[in-house]
């Protein structure tokens with residue numbers, strides 16, 4: 205590596221190294237104040253992004269022990285106010301490069317030099333201050349388009365900014381992105397696309413909303429991964445025109461794009477053409493790209509032919525005073541007319557040419573041709589690097605680049621915002637409430653009607669019934685925990701995207717989920733435990749009966765979160781959770797008394813939270829009615845509970861909550877099921 209001020213290897217896991225590249229000066233462009241397209245948002249000035257010999261490699265999944273280089277020695281730059289297309293055959297490394305630039309890579313090693321505005325950005329900067337539009341629909345289906353933008357604005361814009369200002373920014377974005385007509389349409393999800401407005405939104409306006417979400421914090425840099433994928437050519441062009449407008453405002457923009465129409469391709473300023481992770485062309489789009497292809501790539505007949513058509517069209521245009529290349533091409537005679545119409549898509553010709561070369565195994569020679577070319581000398585990063593060497597960064601930008609804090613807003617604001625937008629909708633959603641209330645309602649009614657009025661009957665033959673009902677009461681929350689698993693597993697993609705965008709910390713997310721669940725659990729456990737306790741005429745204190753139920757349910761919830769965070773998908777979680785709970789049944793002391801459990805299994809009995817939940821309920825019921833049960837032993841003696849204290853058992857139960865919640869937090873933070 206030429207720049208000795210830079211570390212040779214940047215470990216992506218550890219985040220971008222914050223050490224400033226001393227010799228790299230800032231390159232920073234302010235928008236002109238007279239620019240009348242800038243009235244939309246307070247669009248921030250873009251930053252120049254410089255890549256020098258950038259390589260990225262991961263452990264190969266095809267050859268053990270080998271490293272797979274997904275990017276090799278890429279040198280280029282992205283300028284403020286310009287829109288750069290990342291193109292190349294499928295698998296050429298376009299998304300990898302975009303992910304790398306946006307700090308989204310979670311595995312692998314990066315070598316070489318990458319700077320934003322002349323400084324190495326922290327990973328936190330990339331999350332907080334760059335916008336990233338992914339291909340996937342990672343939205344909250346219960347929110348409307350406007351609410352989704354407000355939700356993101358409240359998490360991504362400074363807490364101190366008045367709500368009215370955030371609202372105004374959202375309204376500006378809605379207008380600018382042509383979302384005003386559907387601003388109150390619920391986003392929905394693939395299952396609810398049947399509703400016509402939602403369906404229309406998904407087909408037409410979804411890409412605009414994804415862009416809007418990335419723009420809500422006025423990022424200096426916008427990355428878009430296949431923003432037009434799945435769109436018809438008209439909509440694709442309209443979307444890219446909006447993006448073009450952002451570039452005109454000074455934002456630095458890079459987008460991966462597969463096969464743009466000629467009109468869409470013409471909106472870009474530059475092209476980075478990748479083949480097998482190597483740069484084979486970096487320069488202006490259009491004629492210069494074709495000229496380069498025709499001159500430097502030996503087998504690029506299509507580029508030569510197209511170039512000839514361009515030449516003839518230009519000649520004819522000049523002769524007839526025509527007003528456009530495409531119109532002129534239409535005037536080319538005979539068979540050439542049809543060829544011209546097809547071939548005038550420069551993007552297609554370029555990508556097809558390199559794809560064919562790649563398939564012939566010529567990728568390396570294309571890269572070598574570019575490396576040796578005159579274009580590489582004038583278009584490579586060196587000139588702009590030098591041009592920028594005397595400027596310095598404004599304080600605000602320097603501060604942003606060096607940021608170490610993961611989020612713009614503090615955790616308590618994140619917690620409040622998640623509750624405000626998500627919990628308020630969930631509490632009104634029968635599909636969300638149903639699985640959380642239904643099973644508990646059903647089982648509590650069964651216990652009530654099955655054991656009605658037998659709780660005060662201390663006859664030996666009734667004691668079995670009563671202790672069994674208490675066992676079922678303790679068991680239900682553990683089995684019912686399955687209904688809390690989807691909240692984590694099905695939301696994983698959204699969680700990963702929002703975390704990558706710097707919306708909140710893992711702790712904030714988990715805390716919001718727990719507040720949401722525990723508040724509802726508090727209400728339903730109070731109601732259900734009251735009619736069961738008094739209906740069955742159980743003994744002891746209702747408060748203890750309720751508290752055990754509530755804490756037991758809370759333990760079930762955090763256990764479900766832990767299992768969900770560890771499981772790669774719903775199938776694994778659905779098998780793992782009930783499987784684990786069944787093992788607990790054997791050691792809770794009811795199916796087999798604790799004294800009878802073999803010594804080598806005693807440890808498992810001690811870490812079985814059901815033992816403490818059921819034990820506390822038994823102590824509450826029988827400590828004042830410790831009657832004879834079997835084999836000359838009292839009921840508490842028989843079940844090994846004599847001398848135990850119900851409050852100590854409730855305390856142990858609470859400890860399980862703390863342990864499972866901590867483990868769930870660690871699993872959500874460190875277990876990555878989506879490697880990038």
Ligand SMILES: Nc1ncnc2c1ncn2[C@@H]1O[C@H](COP(=O)(O)OP(=O)(O)OP(=O)(O)O)[C@@H](O)[C@H]1O
Nearest residue numbers: 262263264265266272274294295296297298299300
């Ligand atoms: N661990 C690995 N070992 C070997 N090859 C890998 C590994 N991980 C990813 N790859 C390959 O790296 C290439 C880069 O993928 P990337 O998604 O960046 O390409 P792309 O140009 O964006 O493709 P597309 O246009 O299909 O989205 C792919 O061919 C992928 O198969």
